[in-house]
Amino acid sequence: MMKKTIKSLLILLLSLILIVLGYFAYLFIAYHRIDDNLSLDISNSGNPTDKINVGQTYRISSANVGFGAYSDDFSFFMDGGTESWAFSKEAVNNNITNEAKLCQSLEPDFFLFQEVDIDSTRSYHVDEAALLTQVISENTKDTSCTFAVNYDSPFLMYPLTQPHGKSKSGLLTVSSVTINDSVRRQLPIETGFSKFLDLDRCYAKNYIDVDNGKQLVLFNVHLSAYTTDPSTAVNQIKMLTEDMQAEYDAGNYVIVGGDMNKDLLGDSSEYFGGDKESHPWAKTFPTELLPDSFEIVGPIDENNPAPSCRNADAPYTENTFVLTVDGFILSSNVELVDANVLNSEFKYSDHNPVYMDFILK
Template identity: 60%
Template sequence: MIKKLLKFLLTIIIALVVLFAIYCAYVFISYHRIDDMTALEIENNSSKDVLEKDTSYTIASGNLGFGAYSDDYSFFMDGGTESWAFSKTAVYNNINGSIDVIKSLNPDLILLQEVDLNSTRSYHINEKDIILENLAKTGTDKISTTFSINYDSPFLMYPITQPHGKTLAGEFTISSVNISKAIRRSLPIEEGLSKLIDLDRCYAKNYIPVEGGVYLVLYNVHLSAYTTDPSTADNQVKMLNEDMLAEVEAGNYVIAGGDMNKDVLGDSTKYFGTSAKDQYWAVAFPEELLDSCFTVVKPVDPNNPVPSCRNADSPYNENSFVITIDGFIVSSNVEVSESNVVDTGFKYSDHNPIYMDFKLK
């Protein structure tokens, strides 16, 4: 009887080991990176073909948190409990809520990050379609758009109680002026096992015509936060800088915006009275790696500072760690008049939207 029991247990253990080996093989075989310099599909539906110089424009940016991060949400990778959005209804409410806030700014350009197309975590809802439907309802659908994939992952079997699953997500760029050309640039990422859990980091590079035969080169950016090797994050900024510099030297205007995943205020704790003691990722954005013709635009009102991001280790509360990691980078031929964060109380995402008013000189 004991021998039969031991044989049964051994069989179970061997089966589990084999299944685990098969799963590991699946993850490694499925892993791939999208080729650098991939041309992006452009959907043009605007009646405007050029931006004008010395004209005021507004650009907005927001990380939508795949439609999950309402203010009562916490995420398992940040130390919280959830791996999926609470429900399909929550996804629709959060995406539409975020877009309604951004639309209230009447932006000419919109940069969105963490927009899911077909992911387990967001019930396989195409969030790009939700956004387009929302814009169409208010007649603001005469736009040009591009979508850049930065997360096409194999099925993640963790946590066991509710596996995070497979993810297909990216960066959505929206312009009131038709985009002429768009390219996906692959950023440096971690090597080794770390590459399996990080995004396939990239930025979308959109060429928008400006009167006079030049372009506004608009970068939709989502940089890495958690890297075991600090040089990886620095190399991402160096690559972005070299790319932007080439466009400036070609006579173009440059704006980069999005989730920089670094403290764009330098030290957000001075503004928000929080401590970054246990937040090893909350380091200052390395402005020293940028050429002198670029400026990091810090979205903040010193008299009434509002953070752009909260830590999602627990539902949002007065003790939550907050920081501003969303911002813009502009070339010297772009004149900025204002930039700030919209205070939503993190109602729809773990990021508050940011905006910037500017002119092309």
């Protein structure tokens, strides 16, 4: 009897080892990098304007929609919280729909969205890009859209109680002016095992004609927040700024918008309080890496400041650590008129939408 028990335990142990080894083999086999300089499809609806005009005021918005999961009562396991999936498919649809309506209320000419899932376990395989464009089209009939896949990850078995699963997510750009060309640029990422947790990172470059014969190059960006090697985050910014400078040197106008995952106000705790030292991911954007011909824009109303992002280690309360990581970078031939945060108190995402008014000089 004892021999049979030992034999059964050994078979069980061997089976578990084979399952674990098989899973890790799957991770390595399924892992892949998405091509750099990948041309993106452009989808036009109605009759978007042909060109953007010099001297006219335009508005651009940006929102990280948090894959439709981050209602104000949501916490995420990778941030120290409890959830790995959105609460339900209905919650995903509700959060994405309302986040789109918030951005629509700003009446922007250009929409930038990050962390938009199109086929992910965590968001119940809702095509959020289609849902966002559907909601926007209810008021903005004439649009030009691009979507860049940020990452397409293999099935993550962690946490065991609710495996995060497979994630396919990216960057959606919606413009009321025709996008003539669009390309996905691959950012540097981690090279160790952590690459399986923070996979591909990219930005999308969208080219829009200007009435003086030049082009507006609109960058939609989502940089990494957590890197075990600090040089990874630095190299991402260096690559981005070199590309920005090249477009500016070519005579173009450049606007970068999105989730920079860096404190754009220098030290957001001066506005919102909180212990920044206890949140090492909340590093200040290294403005010393910006070329002289560019400026960082951290959206803020000095008289009534609102943050753009909350920590997601627990549901949102008035004591939650907050800061501003969403914003813009402008070339010197673009005039800043105003930039601010639409304070929704993180009801539908862990990011509040931000917006900026600008003029091409």
